Amino acid sequence: MDLEHTAIMRLQEAAKLSEFYYQKPLLLTYSGGKDSEVCLELCRRAGVPFEVIHNHTTADAPETVYHVRKVFRKLELEGVKCEILHPLYKGHLTSMWALIIKEMYPPTRKVRYCCRYLKERTISRCCAVLGVRRSESPKRAASGVAEKRSSRKQDRQTFDFDNGDKRIIASCLMKATIKIHPIVEWTDRDVWQFLTDVKANINPCYSMGFTRVGCVGCPMASKTRYLEFQQWPKFENLYRRAFARMLEERKARGKPCQWKTADEVFRWWMQDKNLDGQLDIFGGEVGADGL
Numbered sequence: 001m002d003l004e005h006t007a008i009m010r011l012q013e014a015a016k017l018s019e020f021y022y023q024k025p026l027l028l029t030y031s032g033g034k035d036s037e038v039c040l041e042l043c044r045r046a047g048v049p050f051e052v053i054h055n056h057t058t059a060d061a062p063e064t065v066y067h068v069r070k071v072f073r074k075l076e077l078e079g080v081k082c083e084i085l086h087p088l089y090k091g092h093l094t095s096m097w098a099l100i101i102k103e104m105y106p107p108t109r110k111v112r113y114c115c116r117y118l119k120e121r122t123i124s125r126c127c128a129v130l131g132v133r134r135s136e137s138p139k140r141a142a143s144g145v146a147e148k149r150s151s152r153k154q155d156r157q158t159f160d161f162d163n164g165d166k167r168i169i170a171s172c173l174m175k176a177t178i179k180i181h182p183i184v185e186w187t188d189r190d191v192w193q194f195l196t197d198v199k200a201n202i203n204p205c206y207s208m209g210f211t212r213v214g215c216v217g218c219p220m221a222s223k224t225r226y227l228e229f230q231q232w233p234k235f236e237n238l239y240r241r242a243f244a245r246m247l248e249e250r251k252a253r254g255k256p257c258q259w260k261t262a263d264e265v266f267r268w269w270m271q272d273k274n275l276d277g278q279l280d281i282f283g284g285e286v287g288a289d290g291l
């Protein structure tokens with residue numbers, strides 16, 4: 001059975017669960033990246049009812065913002081409900097730059113508080129479709145086709161969805177959020193092959209030489225951030241300004257700090273030497289959220 005057919009069957013099965021237990025269509029989380037582009041096309045091909053959301057992170061490249069708007073306009077003409085969600089912090093609109101000041105430290109690989117506020121807040125009590133793939137990272141290597149979402153690691157559950165694992169029903173009855181990963185075993189090559197075959201209109205960032213689409217300056221992008229800031233220099237200024245105000249905030253609150261200037265923070269942050277030193281630098285106050 002080919003990958004596309006398997007993914008479509010997963011979506012059709014998930015749509016039945018969603019309709020029966022949640023009385024809702026599937027909810028596709030669309031980032032504007034290649035994996036969510038594949039999932040979108042697969043939802044269309046599966047002929048299932050679905051809605052689409054996009055989390056506006058405030059740090060997306062302008063090309064991504066325009067691409068998402070364009071895709072959503074087209075989907076709405078097709079009758080698909082789409083929503084762009086703006087990030088909230090304690091009920092108020094926020095942004096990457098405001099979060100840095102409020103949290104009083106830069107987002108790092110280990111402490112990705114930004115994801116919690118900018119990307120993950122919206123999925124609750126539904127069957128959500130995500131373009132998660134095992135080959136993306138070691139952390140995702142153990143991802144299942146279907147999972148019960150939980151903020152507590154020990155409460156997360158993976159289901160053998162392809163073989164009719166009935167344990168998923170208990171989670172559906174509890175209206176837990178079920179994450180469906182229809183392309184979990186796809187490789188990069190499979191993704192690109194599919195997008196080429198279906199002549200998908202993809203995010204222009206890929207044709208600019210970027211292999212990932214996400215927040216500009218994301219600490220997970222490592223050295224690619226140098227290229228990102230070359231391409232979108234305004235974002236470097238935004239981070240630098242936020243770091244300057246973050247230092248003022250730390251000072252005003254009497255927090256320990258080893259940096260004197262925003263430039264020092266920026267260089268430390270870009271050098272990506274923040275993996276092990278985080279706790280020392282901030283006097284042990286960072287990392288308790290388990291991200």
Ligand code: SF4
Nearest residue numbers: 112114115118215218
């Ligand atoms: S910068 Fe990276 S870690 Fe932070 S919200 Fe964006 S994608 Fe997530």
